[in-house]
Amino acid sequence: MTQKRPDVPAGFPAALLDGYSRFRNDVMPQARAQYLDLAKAGQKPEVMMIACCDSRAAPETIFSTAPGEMFVARNVANLVPPYKPTGEYHSASAALEFAVQELKVKHIVVLGHGRCGGIKAALDPDIKPLSPGDFIGKWLEMLGPVSEEVGHYAHLTQGERQTMLERISVRRSIENLKTFPCVSILHDKGRLQLHGAWFDIAKGELWIMDPETGDFEPLEEALA
Ligand SMILES: [Zn+2]
Known part of the structure; x- marks a missing residue:
């Protein structure tokens, strides 16, 4: 009934x-x-997760986390801006500040994913703004000239270029994390670890970034 x-x-x-x-x-x-x-x-989460808004790549689903376990900030293409204490609105930086200074998380994970619409847009030289504000266009400028550079790799397929930029953007976000004094101080002291990961939506497979080399490897074999 x-x-x-x-x-x-x-x-x-x-x-x-x-x-x-x-x-x-x-x-x-x-x-x-x-x-x-x-x-x-x-809440006392030990992990902050920075993930994309994409409805197919929800961190709580991928990592089977319980309430209170993970502090999640999501934005288009899971980007962390560089430290810039000017301007007015810094959603990603505000979430980061709270996670590190107040919650004292021990890990920050930047989670990229396959078939990311934001990254695809960053690679499209003919993309038109979706609105007069062009908020997405301005946000993706954060990736800088690397988008244009990757877009010019003619010997790669479009899918390969996109995967490449999805992973480069994770590495870049981790570098930007270190430009925040609150992050770099704790990271240097070994009290805060920074991680990169990439989720393959089609296969439901997680790839983890090697912090030394920056390469991504699938986790499946390690879990088997
Ligand atoms: Zn995305």
Whole structure:
């Protein structure tokens, strides 16, 4: 029997209501104590994850994390801007500042992913702004001339160029992380570790960046 849903504003997505209903009925009864503890004690995640907005690459799904376990900041193409204490709005930098200074996370993971629309746009020389503000275009300028450079590798396929830039952007974000004094000080002291990863959406496969070489290797063999 379908339950009547009182007081739900018209047009609220039915799929979200169904999902919430499953959460309330199936998840919450077992997790009630855990949520109550988190509410009382506050969050103490050891990991900050910087990931893309892409709906197919949700960190909580990929890493099967529980509430309170991971502090997640998502933006188009999972980019970290360089330290720049001027200007007005710095969403990524604000999340980073909170994670490092207040939550004192021990790890920051930059998670890239395959078939990233943001990275694809960065490689497209003919891309037009989606709106007069061209917010995506300006945001992706952060990748700098490397997008243009990768775009010119004519001997690679478009897919290969895209994968390459997806991984280069992870490395670049990690370098930008180190431009934040709060990150570099703790990183140099060994109290904060920086990691890169890349998720292959088609295969559901995670690749981890070697911090020494910057190369990405699939994790499957290590887990087998
Ligand atoms: Zn993406």
